[in-house]
Amino acid sequence: MNTIKTLLTISIFINSNALMANNLPSGEQVAKNINARNEGISQSRNMQMILTDKRGKKRIRETISYRKYFGDEKRTVIHYLTPRNVKKTAFLTFDYPDANKDDDQWLYLPAMRKVRRISASDRGDYFLGTDFTYEDIKKESKVTLEDYTRKTLREEALNGNPGYVIEATPVNSEVADELGYGKVIQWVDKNIWMTRKSEFYDVRGKLLKTTLFKDIKQIDTIWTAHRLEVDNHKTGHKTVFVFTDVVYDKEVRDDFFTQRAMRRGL
Amino acid sequence: MIFLPNAQCAAAYNILSRMSWALNRPALFNTALLNSVLACLILTCLLTQSVIADVSSETNALLANSTLTTRIESEWATLTSNGDTQKLQLMIEPELETAVGDDSRFTAIVRLRMDAKDNLSPGDHNQAELREFYFDTYIDSSIVVLGKQQVVWGKSDGLKVLDIVNPQDFREFILDDFDQSRIPLWTANAEISINNVTLQLFLIPDQTYHKFASTDSSYELTTPLIIPPIIIESGPSGANVTINSTTLPNNTLQDADAGFRLSTFTHGWDLTFNYLYHYDDTPVLFRAVNVTANGININIDPQYKRSHLIGGTFSNTFGDLTLRGEIGYLTDKYVSTINPLDTNGVVKTGELKTVLGFDWYGFTDTILSTQIFKTYLDNHETGMIRDELNTQVTLLIKQDYMNETLHAEILFLQDIDYKDAMVRPKLTYEYSDEVNVYVGADIFYGNVDGLFGQFKETDRVVAGVVVGF
Numbered sequence: 001m002n003t004i005k006t007l008l009t010i011s012i013f014i015n016s017n018a019l020m021a022n023n024l025p026s027g028e029q030v031a032k033n034i035n036a037r038n039e040g041i042s043q044s045r046n047m048q049m050i051l052t053d054k055r056g057k058k059r060i061r062e063t064i065s066y067r068k069y070f071g072d073e074k075r076t077v078i079h080y081l082t083p084r085n086v087k088k089t090a091f092l093t094f095d096y097p098d099a100n101k102d103d104d105q106w107l108y109l110p111a112m113r114k115v116r117r118i119s120a121s122d123r124g125d126y127f128l129g130t131d132f133t134y135e136d137i138k139k140e141s142k143v144t145l146e147d148y149t150r151k152t153l154r155e156e157a158l159n160g161n162p163g164y165v166i167e168a169t170p171v172n173s174e175v176a177d178e179l180g181y182g183k184v185i186q187w188v189d190k191n192i193w194m195t196r197k198s199e200f201y202d203v204r205g206k207l208l209k210t211t212l213f214k215d216i217k218q219i220d221t222i223w224t225a226h227r228l229e230v231d232n233h234k235t236g237h238k239t240v241f242v243f244t245d246v247v248y249d250k251e252v253r254d255d256f257f258t259q260r261a262m263r264r265g266l
Numbered sequence: 267m268i269f270l271p272n273a274q275c276a277a278a279y280n281i282l283s284r285m286s287w288a289l290n291r292p293a294l295f296n297t298a299l300l301n302s303v304l305a306c307l308i309l310t311c312l313l314t315q316s317v318i319a320d321v322s323s324e325t326n327a328l329l330a331n332s333t334l335t336t337r338i339e340s341e342w343a344t345l346t347s348n349g350d351t352q353k354l355q356l357m358i359e360p361e362l363e364t365a366v367g368d369d370s371r372f373t374a375i376v377r378l379r380m381d382a383k384d385n386l387s388p389g390d391h392n393q394a395e396l397r398e399f400y401f402d403t404y405i406d407s408s409i410v411v412l413g414k415q416q417v418v419w420g421k422s423d424g425l426k427v428l429d430i431v432n433p434q435d436f437r438e439f440i441l442d443d444f445d446q447s448r449i450p451l452w453t454a455n456a457e458i459s460i461n462n463v464t465l466q467l468f469l470i471p472d473q474t475y476h477k478f479a480s481t482d483s484s485y486e487l488t489t490p491l492i493i494p495p496i497i498i499e500s501g502p503s504g505a506n507v508t509i510n511s512t513t514l515p516n517n518t519l520q521d522a523d524a525g526f527r528l529s530t531f532t533h534g535w536d537l538t539f540n541y542l543y544h545y546d547d548t549p550v551l552f553r554a555v556n557v558t559a560n561g562i563n564i565n566i567d568p569q570y571k572r573s574h575l576i577g578g579t580f581s582n583t584f585g586d587l588t589l590r591g592e593i594g595y596l597t598d599k600y601v602s603t604i605n606p607l608d609t610n611g612v613v614k615t616g617e618l619k620t621v622l623g624f625d626w627y628g629f630t631d632t633i634l635s636t637q638i639f640k641t642y643l644d645n646h647e648t649g650m651i652r653d654e655l656n657t658q659v660t661l662l663i664k665q666d667y668m669n670e671t672l673h674a675e676i677l678f679l680q681d682i683d684y685k686d687a688m689v690r691p692k693l694t695y696e697y698s699d700e701v702n703v704y705v706g707a708d709i710f711y712g713n714v715d716g717l718f719g720q721f722k723e724t725d726r727v728v729a730g731v732v733v734g735f
Contacts, residue, residue, distance in 0.1 A: 051669060059671075059699050083699040084335045084734025102583065104534065111445050113418040117536055117581040117588050119627040126631070129670035237669050255407055259529070259536070260457050260464055264402065264409055 027150025027166050031143050033193040039141070040222055040248035042068040047078070047243055051129060054236025059129070061086060064266055068252050072097035075257040076138070079266045090262040091128070093120070095138055099146040103138065108262040115259040124180030131209055131230040131239040135179060141194055141213065141225060143168070147175050148184070156187065158196050163189045176203050192216070192223045207233050220248045331365040341730035346707075352484055352726055354382040359397070370403035385484045386437050398450050411455040416448050417468060419527065419540055420592050421579045422621045424660050424679055425639055427592040428540055428577050431470070431525065433547040435477045439485040439721065441690075441708055449474055463530045470523040473515050475570060476547040489720040490651050491684075494551055494602040494611065505562040512549050512568040521545065525575075535582045540594070542575040550600035553611025566611075573598045577619075586628035593620045605649030615645035631670070635662040657682040671696040679718065686712025686719030702732040 025033070049061040065078040074095040080086045088110035095103050103120040123135035130137075135144070148168035156165050168184040170176035182203040186195050195213055202208040210233070215226035228241040255261055336359065343353040358378040365371045375398040381391055400413025420428035424440070433449045434440075440447070452472040458465045479485040487493055515521035525542035549568035556563040577594030599617040623637040639658040646654035659682060664675040673694045680687040692706030707727050712719040 053669065053671075057698070059696070061699075084337055085696070085699070085702060085732065087335060087734075102585070104531075104583070111443055112423075113416060113445055114421070116625075117583060117590065119583045119586050119588055119625070121583070121585045122627050122630070124630075125627075126669070129666075131669075235669070255459055258459070258464070259531075260409060260459070 024152045024155060024164065027152050027168065028145070030152060030164055030166050030188050030193075031145055031148075031150055031168075034188060034195065035142050035145070037141075037193045038222055040220070042066070042250065042252040043246065043248050044250060044252055045243050045246040047241055049130060050240040050242070051131075052238040052240075059083075066252050066256050068254070068257065070254075070257075077257050077262065079262075081266070088265045089128075090265065092257060092259070092262055093138060094257075099144070105134075106259060106262065108259075113263070115262055121178070124178055130241075131232045131235075131237055132228075132241075133180060136211075143186075143195075147171060147179060153185075155190075158187045158189075161189045161196060162191065163187055163196065173203070181208070189216075194223055194225065202234070209233060219246050222248050328364055333363050334360060336360045336735055338733045339730060341728060343708075343726045343728040346709075346725040346727060347723055351383055352385050352724075353728075355386075356380045366403075370401065372399075372401050374399045386479070388480055388483055390480075408456055408458040411453070411457075414450045414452050414472075415455065416445075416450050417453060417455060417470075418444075418448070419538075419579075421581055421590040422592055422623060422637060422639070423635065423662065424637070424677065425621070425658060427594045427619045427621050427639070428575070428579065430547065430575065431468075431523070431542060431544070433474060433476045436479050436485065436487070437477065437483070439479070441485075449477065462532065463528055466527040466529070468525055470544075471518045473518075473521050473545070475545065475549070484724055485721065487720070489717055490715055491717060492548070494553075494651055495604055505564050507564045507566065509566040510568065513570070515545055515570055535580055538579045540575070540577045540579070544573060544575065545570045546573045546596075546599070550612055551602055553602075553608075555606075571598060571600055586626055588623075588625040588627070590623045590625070591621060593618075595619075599643070601643065602651045603647065603649040604651060605647070608649065613645065613647050613650050615643045615650075618642040618644065631666040633662065633664045635664070636660065653683055655683075681712070681716050681718060684713045684716035684719065686710070686714075686716030686722075688718040688721075700733055700735050702734075703730070704732070705729045 044064070044066050047063045047065055049063065051059040051061070060083070061080055062082040063078050063080050065076065067074065067076045069075075076093050076095070078091045080089040088108070090108040092106045092108075093103055094105075105118045105120045106115050107118050108115045120134070123138075124133050126132065127134050127137045148170055150166050150168045153165040153167050155162070157163065164187075166186045166188055168186065170179060170181065170183075176182050180202065181200050182205055183201040185199040185201075187197040188194070189196050194216060196216070197213070198211040200208045200211070210231045212229045213225040213227075214229065216223055217226060218224070224243070224246050226243045226246070228239075228243075230239045232238065253261075337357075338359070339355075339357045341353060341355050341357075342351065344350065345352050356379075359375060361373070361375045363371055363373050374396070377393075377395045377397045379393045379395075381387070384391060387393070396414065398414050398416065400411050400415045402409060402411040417431040418429055419431055420426065422429070426444075429444070432451055434444075435442070435447045435449055438447070451470050451474055453468050453470045455466070455468040458467070478487060523542065523544035525540070525544070527538050527540045529536070529538040531537075547570075550571050552567040552569060554565040554567065556565070574597045575594055577592065579590070579592045581588065581590035583589070596617040596619070599615050600612040601615055602611055603613050619639070619641050621637055621639045623635065626634040628634075637660040639660075641656045641658075643650070643652060643654050659678075659680050661678040661680075662675065664673065666673050673692075675692050677690040677692075678687060679689075687710070689709045689711075690706060692704060694702055694704040696702050705728070707725070709725045710718050710721040712722070714720055714722060
């Protein structure tokens with residue numbers, strides 16, 4: 001009888017674990033939920049970039065950025081306001097829904113007074129001295145479905161926020177080289193479908209950097225991270241983005257996303 | 267604009283008036299005087315902005331909407347040939363921006379330049395200049411910019427094809443950043459968006475032209491490609507050479523430059539079509555030869571001549587590669603000739619200029635950039651001081667380190683036909699948000715008659731500090 005009870009208990013335990021595993025949403029589904037999260041048609045915000053090197057020396061940049069959807073096409077422009085040596089630098093990107101189409105990017109350098117067309121293919125290059133890559137900046141709280149295969153590792157709360165831990169692996173070595181990542185582990189809040197933490201591993205599998213999405217608050221019903229922190233474990237460099245005056249769906253002029261507006265500045 | 271008590275203005279003017287002005291020439295209105303007065307006002311505003319205690323509410327509002335930033339650059343250059351200091355310069359550039367409502371603002375940039383050495387602008391140690399002073403505003407979907415400003419065209423680096431709307435100060439040849447050497451002009455400028463096309467229209471009633479390095483300065487032009495041999499050599503033996511003063515266009519409207527640019531972005535291509543009706547910024551050196559019983563008299567009569575510029579630009583990216591280019595055709599280009607039988611010493615021709623550039627972003631934090639410039643004279647005659655076809659190439663290698671706090675670059679500019687070149691290595695370190703330091707060199711070599719080779723005795727090492735706040 002005891003043997004039967006033991007077998008029954010083991011059987012129930014195994015089945016319940018299997019059931020739990022089956023109840024976990026797939027990695028792809030989590031990614032789709034992340035991307036389905038509303039982020040408004042347009043957004044404007046101030047962004048402070050705090051760049052700290054391994055010796056603790058800080059560089060601080062103040063910027064203002066605008067983002068707007070034109071149909072499925074997302075356009076973003078960032079204007080640097082301070083310090084003086086980067087003031088009036090502007091970065092414009094057109095992010096197309098077609099994954100096979102490279103984005104278009106322009107950089108305005110005030111010392112040249114010219115808008116330069118720049119290649120968008122090096123998505124893994126770091127953005128203007130930060131620890132975010134151009135791809136990170138572009139996707140921000142969203143993810144690219146085509147670049148990774150994903151699996152849900154487990155359900156796990158982070159700082160009291162229930163969620164799932166997702167492992168994303170580049171679809172091939174070419175994409176891995178392009179992005180600069182061999183693997184990404186994400187902690188995704190299952191109530192608001194926002195990533196709260198990411199660990200990025202290089203193509204050799206070594207932990208490269210950790211990103212934390214903090215101070216997440218609702219602005220006009222849209223969940224918004226107001227602080228992003230990246231620790232680059234390889235270089236000891238750290239980048240913090242602090243967002244203020246975040247406004248959604250206020251009128252943002254279409255012509256803000258033009259080379260003409262980059263030259264004029266704000 | 268903030269107006270200040272007369273006493274303050276007068277005091278500032280007295281100080282500034284002792285300095286020599288780096289301004290070019292006036293047209294119908296006295297540009298130099300206007301610049302002086304405005305520079306005086308702005309400098310005074312800038313100097314007193316922080317100490318005004320009793321200001322009206324309107325002034326307070328303007329101050330609240332104003333930002334003052336300043337760039338200070340100190341640069342030292344020493345000649346490698348003899349170790350002499352060529353340049354010991356301090357440049358202070360305050361910039362004031364005042365927002366007027368959400369869509370308008372005033373911008374004023376003043377430049378004070380002091381050089382302890384006397385090699386670049388002999389007799390002109392200290393310069394104060396109103397660099398830019400303009401009001402810009404959105405009107406519906408158009409941007410209107412009125413005032414002294416720079417209009418920058420083109421896609422090329424280091425050398426120019428279409429970037430000729432504003433004249434250039436060659437005080438330091440082409441070693442200065444173009445942003446610093448370009449001479450801002452009083453301009454009415456509008457950019458109008460019509461669907462996916464932007465039309466830029468401008469009128470420039472400011473007759474200011476290139477400013478060349480003065481005689482006996484470090485970068486005095488000697489190349490026969492620009493200065494006809496008859497002037498360099500003071501004419502043939504026994505000839506009396508007289509150079510008249512330059513005839514300047516002086517009618518504000520009739521002699522104004524005007525132009526437009528159509529630009530669009532379509533199917534991944536940035537495209538522009540450009541047109542400029544202007545005075546060529548380099549005077550034409552007309553020559554008259556009189557043979558008398560007393561000998562040969564050669565009279566050189568410099569005149570500015572009108573020209574049409576028609577051209578366009580393009581750029582696109584293909585993976586890691588950015589392709590960019592410019593093409594421009596100048597009508598009525600006058601090129602000097604040494605043909606003694608030529609009646610006026612110049613040949614009128616058209617000039618086609620092109621540049622094709624490739625920027626490669628394939629390596630992390632690195633840009634490899636190369637450009638090929640071609641210039642073609644469509645009415646070439648024997649004796650002209652320039653070849654029918656000329657080719658120049660550039661190569662730029664630029665790499666960033668330490669989260670873009672350290673930048674290393676080297677720029678080569680080579681004239682294929684005249685076999686001369688310029689090489690410019692430079693290392694820049696961003697010590698802090700406010701302070702950048704750099705060290706570099708400007709090396710010339712090759713044919714002394716070439717554009718670059720003429721300065722082969724002027725190789726130098728430079729070091730500088732830039733402070734911005």
